[in-house]
Amino acid sequence: MRAIDIIRKKRDGEELTSAEIDFFVRGSHSDAEWAPYQLSVLLMAVFLRGMTTREIAHLTHAMADSGKRLDLSDIPGPKVDKHSTGGVGDKTSLILGPLAAACGVVVPMISGRGLGHSGGTLDKLESIPGFRVGLSESEFRTALRNVKLGMIGQTQDIAPADKALYALRDVTSTVESIPLITASILSKKLAEGISGLVMDVKCGRGAFMKTREDARALADSLVRVGTANGLKMTALLTAMDAPLGRCVGNSLEVLESIEVLKGTSTSKDLTDLSVLLAARMVKLAGLASDDQDAEVRVRNALTSGAGLEVFRNCIEQQGGDPHVIDDPTRLPMATRSTQVRTDRTGFIDQIDAELVGIAAMRLGAGRNRAEDTIDHAVGIVICVKPGEKIRSGESLFEVRFNDEAKLAAATDLLQRAYTISESPPTEQRLILEEIA
Amino acid sequence: MRAIDIIRKKRDGEELTSAEIDFFVRGSHSDAEWAPYQLSVLLMAVFLRGMTTREIAHLTHAMADSGKRLDLSDIPGPKVDKHSTGGVGDKTSLILGPLAAACGVVVPMISGRGLGHSGGTLDKLESIPGFRVGLSESEFRTALRNVKLGMIGQTQDIAPADKALYALRDVTSTVESIPLITASILSKKLAEGISGLVMDVKCGRGAFMKTREDARALADSLVRVGTANGLKMTALLTAMDAPLGRCVGNSLEVLESIEVLKGTSTSKDLTDLSVLLAARMVKLAGLASDDQDAEVRVRNALTSGAGLEVFRNCIEQQGGDPHVIDDPTRLPMATRSTQVRTDRTGFIDQIDAELVGIAAMRLGAGRNRAEDTIDHAVGIVICVKPGEKIRSGESLFEVRFNDEAKLAAATDLLQRAYTISESPPTEQRLILEEIA
Numbered sequence: 073m074r075a076i077d078i079i080r081k082k083r084d085g086e087e088l089t090s091a092e093i094d095f096f097v098r099g100s101h102s103d104a105e106w107a108p109y110q111l112s113v114l115l116m117a118v119f120l121r122g123m124t125t126r127e128i129a130h131l132t133h134a135m136a137d138s139g140k141r142l143d144l145s146d147i148p149g150p151k152v153d154k155h156s157t158g159g160v161g162d163k164t165s166l167i168l169g170p171l172a173a174a175c176g177v178v179v180p181m182i183s184g185r186g187l188g189h190s191g192g193t194l195d196k197l198e199s200i201p202g203f204r205v206g207l208s209e210s211e212f213r214t215a216l217r218n219v220k221l222g223m224i225g226q227t228q229d230i231a232p233a234d235k236a237l238y239a240l241r242d243v244t245s246t247v248e249s250i251p252l253i254t255a256s257i258l259s260k261k262l263a264e265g266i267s268g269l270v271m272d273v274k275c276g277r278g279a280f281m282k283t284r285e286d287a288r289a290l291a292d293s294l295v296r297v298g299t300a301n302g303l304k305m306t307a308l309l310t311a312m313d314a315p316l317g318r319c320v321g322n323s324l325e326v327l328e329s330i331e332v333l334k335g336t337s338t339s340k341d342l343t344d345l346s347v348l349l350a351a352r353m354v355k356l357a358g359l360a361s362d363d364q365d366a367e368v369r370v371r372n373a374l375t376s377g378a379g380l381e382v383f384r385n386c387i388e389q390q391g392g393d394p395h396v397i398d399d400p401t402r403l404p405m406a407t408r409s410t411q412v413r414t415d416r417t418g419f420i421d422q423i424d425a426e427l428v429g430i431a432a433m434r435l436g437a438g439r440n441r442a443e444d445t446i447d448h449a450v451g452i453v454i455c456v457k458p459g460e461k462i463r464s465g466e467s468l469f470e471v472r473f474n475d476e477a478k479l480a481a482a483t484d485l486l487q488r489a490y491t492i493s494e495s496p497p498t499e500q501r502l503i504l505e506e507i508a
Numbered sequence: 509m510r511a512i513d514i515i516r517k518k519r520d521g522e523e524l525t526s527a528e529i530d531f532f533v534r535g536s537h538s539d540a541e542w543a544p545y546q547l548s549v550l551l552m553a554v555f556l557r558g559m560t561t562r563e564i565a566h567l568t569h570a571m572a573d574s575g576k577r578l579d580l581s582d583i584p585g586p587k588v589d590k591h592s593t594g595g596v597g598d599k600t601s602l603i604l605g606p607l608a609a610a611c612g613v614v615v616p617m618i619s620g621r622g623l624g625h626s627g628g629t630l631d632k633l634e635s636i637p638g639f640r641v642g643l644s645e646s647e648f649r650t651a652l653r654n655v656k657l658g659m660i661g662q663t664q665d666i667a668p669a670d671k672a673l674y675a676l677r678d679v680t681s682t683v684e685s686i687p688l689i690t691a692s693i694l695s696k697k698l699a700e701g702i703s704g705l706v707m708d709v710k711c712g713r714g715a716f717m718k719t720r721e722d723a724r725a726l727a728d729s730l731v732r733v734g735t736a737n738g739l740k741m742t743a744l745l746t747a748m749d750a751p752l753g754r755c756v757g758n759s760l761e762v763l764e765s766i767e768v769l770k771g772t773s774t775s776k777d778l779t780d781l782s783v784l785l786a787a788r789m790v791k792l793a794g795l796a797s798d799d800q801d802a803e804v805r806v807r808n809a810l811t812s813g814a815g816l817e818v819f820r821n822c823i824e825q826q827g828g829d830p831h832v833i834d835d836p837t838r839l840p841m842a843t844r845s846t847q848v849r850t851d852r853t854g855f856i857d858q859i860d861a862e863l864v865g866i867a868a869m870r871l872g873a874g875r876n877r878a879e880d881t882i883d884h885a886v887g888i889v890i891c892v893k894p895g896e897k898i899r900s901g902e903s904l905f906e907v908r909f910n911d912e913a914k915l916a917a918a919t920d921l922l923q924r925a926y927t928i929s930e931s932p933p934t935e936q937r938l939i940l941e942e943i944a
Contacts, residue, residue, distance in 0.1 A: 080681035083555065112545035113680040116552040119519065244549040245516035 075099065075110040082117040090130045097134040101236040108240060115237065115246040123251035128293065129300035131251070135259035136301075138233035142180065142209070142265035147216050149178040150357035152304075153264060154349050155257060156272040157280050157290070158190035160429035161315030161454075164272070164342070165193045165223070166329035168350035170382035173220035174373035175350070175366075177357045180216055180264045181223045182230065186438045186446070189278065189429025191325065194225050195438075199323035199404055199448035203392030219385045231259045248280075254293045258301065268304035268356030270349055271295070274312035275504060278425020284309070284504065291507045304356045306508040310345060311500055314423040314458050317342035321437040321451015321472065323403040330397055333380040341457075341502050347371060348503065404449035406472035412483055417464045418492040420456050427489035428452060428469075431482040435473050450474055452486070459497060511535065511546040518553040526566045533570040537672040544676060551673065551682040559687035564729065565736035567687070571695035572737075574669035578616065578645070578701035583652050585614040586793035588740075589700055590785050591693060592708035593716050593726070594626035596865035597751030597890075600708070600778070601629045601659070602765035604786035606818035609656035610809035611786070611802075613793045616652055616700045617659045618666065622874045622882070625714065625865025627761065630661050631874075635759035635840055635884035639828030655821045667695045684716075690729045694737065704740035704792030706785055707731070710748035711940060714861020720745070720940065727943045740792045742944040746781060747936055750859040750894050753778035757873040757887015757908065759839040766833055769816040777893075777938050783807060784939065840885035842908035848919055853900045854928040856892050863925035864888060864905075867918040871909050886910055888922070895933060 078092045088096075096114060099106025123131070144151050152172065156162055169179050183205075186192035194205045205225045207215065215222035226235075234256050241247045261269050271294050274280065275287035291307035298305040317339040319328040331337035332346060350373075351366035360366035373379045380397065388394040396402045432438055436447035453470040456462045469486045473479050514528045524532075532550060535542025559567065580587050588608065592598055605615050619641075622628035630641045641661045643651065651658035670692050677683045697705050707730050710716065711723035727743035734741040753775040755764040767773035768782060786809075787802035796802035809815045816833065824830040832838045868874055872883035889906040892898045905922045909915050 076679060076681045079552075083552065083681055107544075107679070109544040109548035109676060110680055112549045113552045113682065116515075116519065116549045117556070120553070120556045240545060243512060243543070244546055245512045245519055246549065 075106045079110060079114050079117060082114060082121055085121045087124050088127055093127065093130045094134050097131065097138055097233045101138055101232040111237070112240050112244045112246070115241055115244060115252065118251055119246045119249040125293070125296045125300065128251045128254050128297045131255040132258045132262065132297055133301055135231050135233045135255055136262035139231050139263065140229040141263045144178070144180060144216065144265040147178060147213065149176060149220065150268070150359065151178045151180055151264070151266040152268040152270070152353045152357045153179060153181055153261060153266050154270040154272060154353060155261060157274050159274045159312040159316060160189060160191065160278045160425040161317045161320045161325065162191065162274070163196060163317065163325040163329045164346045164349055166196060166326065166383070167332050167342070167346035167379070168353065169221050169223060170333060170386065171346065171350040171370050171373045171379040172353040173382045174378035175354045175369045176359050177220065177353050178216055179221045179353070180212070180266060181221070182226055182260060182264055183223060184226065187442060188440070189426050189433060189438065191320070191322070191429070191438060193223065195446055195448070196322045196325050197223055199326055200387055200392040200396055201402060203387060204390050207390065215386070215389045219382060219389050221382055221386045223386065223390070226260060230263045234259050250290050250293050253290060254297050258294065258298055262301055262303070266303065268353070269298055270352040270356060271305065271307035272349055273307055273309050275309050276311050276313035276425070278315065278429055279312035288505065288507070295507050306352050306356060306506065308349065308352070308503055309505040309507070311502050311504055312425055313500065315425045315428050315454060316345065318454045318457065319451060320428055320432045320454070321435070322446070322448040323405060324451040324453065324472065326396070327400050327403060330380070330383070330400065333374065333383055335375060345502055347374065406449045406451070406474050408474065409470055409472045410479065410483070411467040412469040412471060412486045413465055414462055414468050414492060415464050416492045418462065418494050419496045420458045420460055420462055420468070421491040421493040421497045423454065423458055424489045427485045428454070431485040431489065434481040434485065435471065435478050436475060447474055459499060462492065511542045515546060515550050515553060518550060518557055521557045523560050524563055529563065529566045530570050533567065533574055533669045537574055537668040547673070548676050548680045548682070551677055551680060551688065554687055555682045555685040561729070561732045561736065564687045564690050564733045567691040568694045568698065568733055569737055571667050571669045571691055572698035575667050575699060576665040577699045580614070580616060580652065580701040583614060583649065585612060585656065586704070586795065587614045587616055587700070587702045588704040588706070588789045588793045589615060589617055589697060589702050590706040590708060590789060591697060593710050595710040595748040595752060596625060596627065596714040596861040597753045597756045597761065598627065598710070599632060599753065599761040599765045600782045600785055602632060602762065602819070603768050603778070603782035603815070604789065605657050605659060606769060606822065607782065607786040607806050607809050607815040608789040609818045610814035611790045611805045612795050613656065613789050614652055615657045615789070616648070616702060617657070618662055618696060618700055619659060620662065623878060624876070625862050625869060625874065627756070627758070627865070627874060629659065631882060631884070632758045632761050633659055635762055636823055636828040636832055637838060639823060640826050643826065651822070651825045655818060655825050657818055657822045659822065659826070662696060666699045670695050686726050686729050689726060690733050694730065694734055698737055698739070702739065704789070705734055706788040706792060707741065707743035708785060709743055709745050711745050712747050712749035712861070714751065714865055715748035724941065724943070731943050742788050742792060742942065744785065744788070744939055745941040745943070747938050747940060748861055749936065751861045751864050751890060752781065754890045754893065755887060756864055756868045756890070757871070758882070758884040759841060760887040760889065760908065762832070762839060763836050766816070766819070766836070769810070769819055771811060781938055783810065842885045842887070842910050844910065845906055845908045846915065846919070847903040848905040848907060848922045849901055850898055850904050850928060851900050852928045854898065854930050855932045856894045856896055856898055856904075857927040857929040857933045859890065859894055860925045863921045864890070867921040867925065870917040870921065871907065871914050872911060883910055895935060898928065
């Protein structure tokens with residue numbers, strides 16, 4: 073078998089065999105017969121020619137098999153996770169993980185870091201003093217046994233083929249390919265040892281997928297390929313035009329998550345989405361008779377405070393300071409703040425999630441490049457959400473900052489990030505579609 | 509300017525600017541901001557997305573400018589060359605070069621070596637004892653002044669970007685791209701310092717372009733891009749289903765070329781095509797009033813022996829033994845021969861040029877890989893050409909070989925290389941089309 077023949081085949085739009093895909097995946101992360109310039113060329117051929125579901129399913133399987141796959145069969149309970157394609161202000165993992173665990177789901181969550189305008193669960197968790205996302209496998213297993221919830225980062229031995237291929241895609245403009253995105257996401261999820269996965273595919277200005285068609289195509293691919301690999305799957309298409317909730321920035325998002333779990337948050341969009349995603353996890357786990365039953369169970373875990381207790385235990389289990397739950401001043405908070413006000417009166421029509429995300433990144437909350445360090449304390453509070461009324465002179469955003477040199481770029485972006493209309497805008501749906 | 513942005517643009521089917529193409533070409537042969545895995549990905553994007561004539565013209569220009577471009581303005585006379593896309597038994601360069609030079613054209617011919625089933629002009633010339641294809645620039649200029657004909661190989665300083673990109677294309681299945689083939693051919697020809705170029709685009713079983721449509725598309729691209737770069741261009745589409753002439757193999761092809769120049773050859777196809785191509789060179793050089801006038805001049809150079817004298821002088825000028833013209837036994841000839849006979853009576857319908865070319869390669873006349881060494885003395889004589897009659901028991905091919913171990917593979921191929929019909933086949937046209 074030769075790399076150039078496989079490249080030629082895909083170049084000409086043919087379907088690759090499983091053996092050819094195995095050969096490629098092996099070549100991507102070992103000193104095999106594939107040079108980097110051959111790997112990248114195949115990625116471009118896949119980008120432009122596509123792959124069948126059978127090909128993507130096998131690519132996913134081979135990439136998962138390139139490293140360690142957790143076997144969690146000795147830990148009692150159904151294992152189900154959620155994965156989001158990334159958005160702005162999306163801290164649902166910190167809420168639905170505890171809620172699903174409180175309902176009996178074991179949640180072995182392996183998350184990523186923020187990049188560009190999107191935040192990352194690991195960065196948010198690390199704003200909790202002492203919280204360790206780098207658990208060993210045995211610590212992770214202990215967390216899952218004790219708390220039913222573990223939240224860690226990708227280890228070196230999970231899906232090394234994905235790491236190698238992603239690094240190449242990043243520098244060869246071959247990222248935005250549905251087959252390659254599908255295999256990248258699901259190979260890591262397969263390695264978690266789960267039996268079910270709820271996908272939150274974001275769609276809109278602040279999302280990776282800008283259009284409904286693209287988001288639907290990705291969701292469809294994820295459900296088909298996940299199912300082909302033995303996972304119970306459901307995918308929700310959710311709007312990511314405006315930021316989710318009222319806080320963007322790491323410690324601010326932890327704080328907002330705690331408020332949701334306490335029932336004191338006014339962010340209905342964030343609460344509703346977190347509950348819905350957790351309910352789907354409960355359903356896929358086989359712990360509810362139907363969608364409605366699942367949602368009742370999750371709402372109960374929220375109002376009873378059971379979810380909050382799981383989060384407290386999770387923080388403690390992973391070395392973090394559990395007192396942040398009761399005393400938010402223990403979270404790092406920026407020392408200074410300023411208001412972005414409007415000189416118009418009316419209704420907030422739109423808030424551009426991407427611009428808000430970039431503004432937060434400029435403040436230091438996110439990374440422009442993977443090697444950048446971040447400031448967990450800074451961020452943006454959205455004082456008025458789309459559909460709400462605002463008067464001339466009132467604050468639209470509160471900017472929490474530490475470094476004044478970074479402020480102007482952020483406030484400039486925020487000034488351009490909203491539109492105001494004279495009449496209330498039509499309410500935008502948060503849940504656009506479900507594909508299962 | 510960043511490689512990934514240029515890749516993204518071409519990936520999405522957009523037209524690259526001249527500055528972007530310059531940046532890519534510079535990156536291909538210098539330690540610039542392009543990694544090999546980025547170069548190869550752009551090649552695949554070009555392969556699948558194509559390029560406009562403007563893009564190909566600039567790519568060609570930039571690749572020519574990546575190295576030395578000969579300035580032949582101090583050598584009197586119009587400079588015109590011919591280039592063929594490669595075939596089996598195609599020794600027209602050895603015939604038309606002398607004929608065009610005899611008519612007053614200066615022919616600065618930079619040729620290649622054989623690879624796969626196709627022969628190469630340099631290998632044929634090197635079968636002449638002493639002949640040096642590696643002239644220095646000043647020796648090449650002297651040859652052009654004295655003989656009006658120089659036949660050399662590509663030097664290291666001609667179009668280094670083409671060398672680098674071709675090496676990558678070869679290992680990434682991105683060879684068969686009309687924009688990339690066009691730029692590769694014409695960048696080297698532009699570096700020759702010519703004002704006109706006759707292209708012989710081969711079409712058929714033994715050619716790189718198997719179909720008329722592909723050959724026409726390449727010819728069309730070559731003419732448009734050459735013209736955009738200031739060359740006078742004409743392209744002939746010629747049939748390469750059967751080998752050209754009666755000899756395949758290096759010294760055998762030199763011998764056949766000498767016979768054509770002497771007027772003693774019975775290979776009408778070879779003679780006619782050589783004369784036609786030489787006439788087009790004369791016409792592009794401005795040395796004839798029209799096609800017919802040009803052809804008369806070339807026929808005169810043939811019958812007068814003027815072309816033969818140029819070839820003799822060319823051989824002498826480049827260090828070869830000019831006595832091979834009068835005494836063919838001075839050419840290396842295989843010590844042994846065998847006949848491939850047929851057991852049927854009828855008319856030769858087809859002879860598969862590709863199989864004959866591979867058979868010659870198996871004997872040692874050609875290279876499977878660029879680093880293989882070749883045997884100039886071996887080859888195949890085609891005793892009966894398509895349309896000619898053959899009787900059961902008669903020889904179809906005479907195989908000249910040195911190494912008996914290589915014989916069986918060659919004769920097996922030759923046994924499968926022909927078809928015989930009961931009635932005379934319709935005559936196949938050699939010149940299919942002309943694009944100017």
